[in-house]
Amino acid sequence: MDSLTQIVLGAAVGEAVLGKKIGNKAILYGAIAGTIPDLDVFASHFTDTVSALAMHRGFTHSIVFSVLFAPIFGWLVSRYEKYKDFKGWSWLFFWALITHPILDAHTTWGTQLFWPLDLRLAFKTIFVVDPLYTLPFLVCVILVMFQNRTSKKRRLYNNIGLTMSTVYLAITFLLKSLAFTKFEKALQRENINYTQLDTRPSPLNTILWNANVETNDYYLLGDYSFFDTKNITFKTYPKNHDLLGDLLENEKVKRMIAISEGWFTINKIDDKLYYNDLRFGLMNFEPNSQDFVFRYLIDVDNFGNVNFIEEEKTQRDGKKLIWSLWERIKGN
Incomplete structure (x- = not known):
């Protein structure tokens, strides 16, 4: 998905993991973590087109990457932030990192979620930019930011955003199935x-x-x-x-x-x-x-x-x- 969408998803996931304990910093670090897998795009500046395409949504979009780097990022942040819980920071980074490729797996390009296996997971149910997915989600995250970290409304708004976006993704599978059936019948006709x-x-x-x-x-x-x-x-x-x-x-x-x-x-x-x-x-x-x-x-x-x-x-x-x-x- 596009950068804005991944920032919003990462922010909401960060809030779900640590929002009650550290407030808006959970949103900030979740948003940062949500963009990290896409740093593989810089490969295009150092290699040829084909190699860059092969690398895109590869290692950085895998379960292996999330498992290996979540504790590293968690340790680094826990060293300088007042909140010192290494486990809490690691969980935030893990869930923000892993949800990024899971969402990308719904697009046409897909992801190598199971790297190093040569398998690209692509459900092809949503375009890389979809305002109907992103904008309501973004509104919910913004509302969360203006609530006290212990507020029930804060958790409510975040849960609404996560639920709406997830339900929308589920609906896209139904829409794809309906469209697929239409194309099948047209070919038969x-x-x-x-x-x-x-x-x-x-x-x-x-x-x-x-x-x-x-x-x-x-x-x-x-x-x-x-x-x-x-x-x-x-x-x-x-x-x-x-x-x-x-x-x-x-x-x-x-x-x-x-x-x-x-x-x-x-x-x-x-x-x-x-x-x-x-x-x-x-x-x-x-x-x-x-x-x-x-x-x-x-x-x-x-x-x-x-x-x-x-x-x-x-x-x-x-x-x-x-x-x-x-x-x-x-x-x-």
Whole structure:
């Protein structure tokens, strides 16, 4: 999830663990702990794109990391804070650290919660930014901050925030199931034979859902809003994996394919190859759009070294996406 959401979750967890004993400092340290796992993003400054993607939400988002570092952070804080309970601080950091990857596991990217096992847990029930999850939760945390640390209202507001956010996460599983069923029926109606069907919420909401469908030679991309009145239609995207040629045997290309779980297409434009990660869909809902959220130029230098260069998005692209989403959420 985004940084603000993880700060809010960490703050609420910190409050639940030590709020009654240390007041708003529990919120402060919980918020800090809630952001620590995402420090792995700095790997992008020291390594190539593929390695950075492989590391993201890896070790720092694991149970192992939480178990190892919670007592370390707990010991450090207990050395200079007036509240000296090492066990209490360790529990605060553990729960704030571990809830971060558990929440991230609900997103499309997922987490390697069970690192070092090569297993990425991704429920794909909530987008990385979801105001309906975050904003009510944030309001509750703010209300908590203005209450006396022994106040019953303080615990009440915090419990309401934790409960509402948890219930919302549970509801997203139901919404995903309903959307999945809709896509299944649409494929049956069209007599489409497929090997895989993958669904996920579109950005910023859980009303509009996207689907990736794999067949032998191509992918189908579809979308469905709970306000739709017309049948689901699918757009066809050839795989074009053969365009990679000998690059299919390149280790970096193999790693990229593994990272995207095999959901990718290749485009050739002006003799340049582009790698499209289908897991995050398109920037708009226009017919035959090739404007994928994550698109990479496959750059091969004179020595045969392969690099993936991400195609950057602009603020204008973001505004266009939001407008396109709003129009599509309202139904077809």
